[in-house]
Amino acid sequence: MNDSLHTENSGNKRVKKNFLVQAWLVIFLSTFFGVALAAIQLTLSPKIAANRLNETLNKVPGLLLGDQAAVPMKIIKRSVTAGAGGVKKTYSVFAARVGSRSVGYVVKATGQGYADKIDVLIGLDGALNKITGIFILGQKETPGLGAKMVDPAWRAQFTGKLTDKPLKVVKTKAHAENEIDAITGATISSRSLCAIINQAVHDVRGPLASGLIPSGPIPSDLNKTKPGKGPNSPSNGHGSK
Amino acid sequence: MADQPTPLERFINGILPENPVYRQVLGMCPTLAVTNNLKGAMTMAGAVLFVLLCANVIISLIRNLLKPHLRIVVFTLTIATFVTIVDRFLAAYMYQMSKQLGPYIPLIIVNCIIICRCEVCASKQSVFTAAADAAGQSLGYALALASIASVREIMGTGMLFGLRVLPAAWPDWVIMVLPPGAFLTLGLLMGLANYLVARHSAVEKKARG
Numbered sequence: 001m002n003d004s005l006h007t008e009n010s011g012n013k014r015v016k017k018n019f020l021v022q023a024w025l026v027i028f029l030s031t032f033f034g035v036a037l038a039a040i041q042l043t044l045s046p047k048i049a050a051n052r053l054n055e056t057l058n059k060v061p062g063l064l065l066g067d068q069a070a071v072p073m074k075i076i077k078r079s080v081t082a083g084a085g086g087v088k089k090t091y092s093v094f095a096a097r098v099g100s101r102s103v104g105y106v107v108k109a110t111g112q113g114y115a116d117k118i119d120v121l122i123g124l125d126g127a128l129n130k131i132t133g134i135f136i137l138g139q140k141e142t143p144g145l146g147a148k149m150v151d152p153a154w155r156a157q158f159t160g161k162l163t164d165k166p167l168k169v170v171k172t173k174a175h176a177e178n179e180i181d182a183i184t185g186a187t188i189s190s191r192s193l194c195a196i197i198n199q200a201v202h203d204v205r206g207p208l209a210s211g212l213i214p215s216g217p218i219p220s221d222l223n224k225t226k227p228g229k230g231p232n233s234p235s236n237g238h239g240s241k
Numbered sequence: 242m243a244d245q246p247t248p249l250e251r252f253i254n255g256i257l258p259e260n261p262v263y264r265q266v267l268g269m270c271p272t273l274a275v276t277n278n279l280k281g282a283m284t285m286a287g288a289v290l291f292v293l294l295c296a297n298v299i300i301s302l303i304r305n306l307l308k309p310h311l312r313i314v315v316f317t318l319t320i321a322t323f324v325t326i327v328d329r330f331l332a333a334y335m336y337q338m339s340k341q342l343g344p345y346i347p348l349i350i351v352n353c354i355i356i357c358r359c360e361v362c363a364s365k366q367s368v369f370t371a372a373a374d375a376a377g378q379s380l381g382y383a384l385a386l387a388s389i390a391s392v393r394e395i396m397g398t399g400m401l402f403g404l405r406v407l408p409a410a411w412p413d414w415v416i417m418v419l420p421p422g423a424f425l426t427l428g429l430l431m432g433l434a435n436y437l438v439a440r441h442s443a444v445e446k447k448a449r450g
Binding site: 029 | 277303306307308311314315318319321322325326329330332333334336340343397413415418419
């Protein structure tokens with residue numbers, strides 16, 4: 001009698017100690033939440049990716065033709081790999097055409113700033129001789145100082161700079177053609193940004209000029225394939241902004 | 242259970258008497274980091290409201306199934322799920338805001354306000370009380386963020402909600418939108434809150450005799 005009671009007790013204990021009895025709620029909840037999150041991710045991720053791409057595409061016409069540009073453009077996304085030796089860097093390049101004429105390229109470049117990485121869009125004209133404008137996509141520089149690089153007035157000094165000489169940051173008033181006024185109190189941020197731009201321009205000029213993306217009239221064979229023209233293609237209707 | 246606060250008490254307590262920022266001093270990280278403009282602060286408060294409400298309701302519904310030694314795991318799991326939902330949602334529908342708030346939305350997971358409410362209220366009381374508690378605490382949090390963010394945005398940029406409220410001649414006090422401004426503002430406002438509470442209780446004491 002005593003013996004059987006004892007075994008029953010220990011059996012009960014073993015059942016109670018079983019991890020399934022202890023943790024069934026945790027297991028159930030994590031499975032349930034996991035499925036729910038997967039569903040949300042599946043639903044929202046195309047929209048998030050589109051947001052990211054649209055942010056760039058919306059800037060392309062303004063960067064290339066000025067803010068009042070309202071020409072319907074065809075924008076084709078390409079990636080350009082450049083860099084000497086072991087360090088290869090890949091840039092997203094957005095080639096823009098109005099009709100059959102190339103109006104320029106927008107290069108997305110990333111590099112180290114003072115606080116964190118800086119993402120910048122650089123507009124280049126069709127002949128790759130001039131910077132037509134820059135736009136800061138993302139930065140985490142010091143608010144009130146380095147973060148002023150997003151200021152349109154400061155960014156405007158990049159417009160029209162020639163690409164044959166690297167840009168140089170100066171603390172006093174910029175005189176020479178390739179000089180950029182530093183942001184007051186944020187010389188390192190200004191220098192970092194210029195270094196990113198110089199590097200990117202240097203890296204993409206060669207591959208682009210060597211005819212990776214044809215400027216001028218499009219050859220007929222390329223016209224047929226039309227890269228980037230699918231159902232999700234952002235190929236038209238981006239000229240309004 | 243007779244001595245547990247009623248839903249109304251829970252709701253009112255959250256707003257001022259037990260304000261999460263000024264009285265409990267919880268959730269300081271986002272309080273300091275996202276209050277340099279009012280719009281960001283209000284988005285943050287909205288995200289906290291959603292997470293706190295959902296977490297409190299779920300925890301309250303399953304409160305009888307919780308094992309004492311596994312309760313924190315369940316709390317964290319629930320909170321993390323709703324925070325991820327908010328984060329994805331902001332990225333999809335408020336992309337610029339999601340970029341501005343950066344890591345502070347995912348960091349709601351470790352925000353003590355929420356786990357504290359799960360522990361103190363939701364795991365012990367009914368769904369309705371837990372929801373009222375979540376609403377009150379979130380409202381208190383929103384008020385606290387709004388007070389800090391308004392001071393900082395007005396002093397630092399002369400604007401509120403991106404609209405100019407001070408004359409253009411105002412010399413923007415850049416320090417107010419920088420991290421030191423957050424500490425200065427929070428310290429001064431918390432001092433003010435403590436002063437008011439002290440005066441209030443002194444008056445009450447006098448009235449009682």
